[in-house]
Amino acid sequence: MRYIFPAVFTPAEEGGYLVNFPDITDHTSYACMTEGDTLEEALHMAEDALNLTLWTMEEDGSPIPRASAIQEMKAPEGGFVNLISADTQAYREKYDTRAVRKNVTIPHWLDVLGTKNKVNFSKVLQDALIKELRVHRA
Template sequence: MAKYAYPAIFTPEEDGSYSINFPDLKGCYTCGDSLEDGLEMAEDVLALVLYGYETRGEDIPTPSKIKSLKLNNDEFANYVFCDTLEYRKMYNNKAVKKTLSIPEWLNESAMAIGVNFSQVLQEALIEKIK
């Protein structure tokens, strides 16, 4: 899980929309109704594809240098950034049950003051992975 930047090729279409392709990542392409929409869609598809690489344990390709890309007359290249951890937080938020053990005295003390064990564990894990 990390932050990434990959070059994308933006191709303007006749209707004002854009087709976007990431040449370093197989099957990583999208489109947008406008440049702003295209940039948003590009970030989303980049995060989705890289999340898939991470989940499957595959090696993530090294991004090309933007100047090495071959462009047609009306195309332009731009870096697109994404954060797969943020993507996971938004789209992979299913609750997972965990069984753990703590000392009995700690359990009794925490229950006496109404501690929400799930919330405490989530907060501690988030702090730990930062």
């Protein structure tokens, strides 16, 4: 899934920025906040925090709130509001690399032939599932 949410960037006293996503933090039981020592780092951390929070919400089956229009958001003094995008499917593909064991059944003759030809059955199944599910890898 792809999302775009406004983030509020507040200058931190010690430098850098604190980042908050009010649509998530204020309207769900999840907190979506981060910080960065520089603007570049704060933007990167904001994208990561948003992806991780939304991925967790999807996994938990929690409803994703509606994103406010950027014009509805108020910037703090010296701060600003910026839109941050998230692609939770791409984030999953990058970070959820856990292996899961699946028990499959194939005909004996196919097992013998595949083993004889040193087929990596797990890789073949993964490739077939990616094709079947039309997953587009970056």
